[in-house]
Amino acid sequence: MNRWLFLALSVFPFAAGAVVIRDDVEDASYRIDGSAFPALADMPGEGHGVLIAPRWVVTAAHAAPMEGMGARITINGNAYDVERVVLHPGYRRMPAALGQEALATGNPSRIHAFLATSDDIALIRLATPVNDVGPVPLYRGAAEVTQIAALIGKGATGNGAVGQLPDAPHRTSLRRAYNAITGGNERYLWYRFDPPPQGLPLEGVLGNGDSGGPLVVNDHGTWQLVGLGSWITAVPEHALEAGFYGQVVHNVRVSRYIDWIENVVRTNGDAAR
Template identity: 30%
Template sequence: MKWMLLISLLISCASEAIIIRHDAADTAYIELAKTDNSTVSFYGVYKGKEFVAGTGSLISNQWIVTAAHVAKDLVIGGKVQFKDDTYHIEKVIRHPLWKDQQFPNDIALVKLSSAVTNATIAKLYDSSNEIGKVVTFVGRGDNGDGVTGVVGADEQLRAANNVVTAADEQWLRFVFDRGTDALPLEGISGPGDSGGPAYLYSDDAVCILGVSSWQNAEATGWEEGKYGVTENYSRISHFKSWIEQTMLQESQPAPEACPNGDAG
């Protein structure tokens, strides 16, 4: 039964604003987020109150890639926010092999009922050299820091950096480091950031490497968002063919790939 408890605890740490360094200025993470032009927030309603239900990335002017465990709770007509503008959901397509309360194939596509005209469209990363890349996370879910952990939601968009430490079939992994091992704006996803991006920037493109899926907090005694947790992102290079084929089946052009299969 021990393994069943472990799976239950891991699932409860599904990654869903950004958790930051305790010794870095929150304003720096907020400023970094102002450079983002590709990320959307999904909203839901609970007991009459609106809340951030997840995050996604625009891979065309009408299509978003996100996590399947986020998409399962999205509804047709649901609110999607990009910058200060509001859009609505027309269609949700989850990976056919994804199953609720399980990790594999945690990826989905969402179609908007109208096009976003002022976004920078994220291109799909299709190389297998992600390890060591410095990426940017973006989201407006729960915030906090590496010492305190998750504090709560203020719906403020933040961005943070991290390094890909492992790439294994359909997963990219990141560790929330501290001190001299950490980047100046080191961070990790928090509740509400699920489905959010791991972006790689270059002079001519924004490339998406991964989609926020779940957090392994075993190293911290199951305290989410603290230093030492491992973040697991669904690997875009693994799911690129499914994304392309699904959009083509919907009579939509396949998303662009990163220039020369790389960036950064």
Template identity: 40%
Template structure:
């Protein structure tokens, strides 16, 4: 994998091993993998044309992370429910930038600082409206701290003891994990993968390919989109990075910080 390709994913994934795990997302080692599997996918969860996910937030609009827009998706088809819909246009947040190659080597701090200052969000407009699938509501409150989120994805898998196993990404099995929002930053929600006996029963963290997957808060039995899977935090040399280990932290795009931009973009497009 080339360095430029790695940066376009959740995080630069280096020195990963292959194995025969089944399913997606990174799980607890002491819980059966089947407990994380999703029998009926939420209809608002969208598979993007090349890689990663998006979320249906209105009949004509999908929100996703900007780094899964690998090329011009205009005219591409996206499956939603039992139908396919054509992409009319993609609007990337004006504050989004791709990292320079120099940031992908050596000490991780410059890359982490770059990620924190970035605006990893984009909107995809569909050429026709979706009527058969209900969009998810956006979480607009600034009280996410301490709340439990359910996170969906079809990316790589593994467990907290051995970490992510790169070769499992192609399995494309949808799973769901839970985690507690540990810290809030201006545009980010942060999760930590706690080792048992700490953490939740279905504690987990995302894998490579889960980018853009929804972090969902349930309020009065109604799901709300609180975040989007974006990147993983690391300290030290990037060459020693291992995704999916207990103690690792991930960052999700904080939807409540982008409500005004989302509404303005939709209303003016």
């Protein structure tokens, strides 16, 4: 219960975490060096984003730092001051009362309904450009569903049999897992954490602390950003807990927001990839 309270009030059941993995695969198989995806941005404290232009990071709106708070974002080991945070006009902050209701009833369905109608995306302009990391291109197609995508994060971990570890730190080692995108609508793409033997060899899901983290597909050797970790629906027997087989992760559908992203970046004299 305490796990869900933190998550519900944070909006996303994964407000701090790495990747939750299969229970029959060694954790070492999921761990990667930072050089495998240097464009990963670490938000202050927890949460992630992705560098999409030398001075711009895209993330989930609920994971974005508060503007004017002296926030710094780390990319490839270097810290950058935040100059500006731009929330999508369709983003809605979840009322705390919904989290309290879920705790009281054991039913998070009203949280899910609320999150499904929110545009959970934000752009962050850095005070200085990133010169040692190439920005990640945005996926511009409409064929995300059925593709195999990689999810990357360094927050809380665990495995599908026991769920996310209750006391796991929200920033740990960098991990990468893979999942098949199984569905989507205009705002979100989603994938399901399938148990062995159905799951992919390195199947997994995001954990607490991975809000805003990247979901990417490999197009002819180039990683393209298709989604940003946003929220989950859990299995009925673990309705208020995260990380179990069967849960579904909803990711912001980046292709929907291309025009908005490019307009915001362009009006500031920059260009997104």
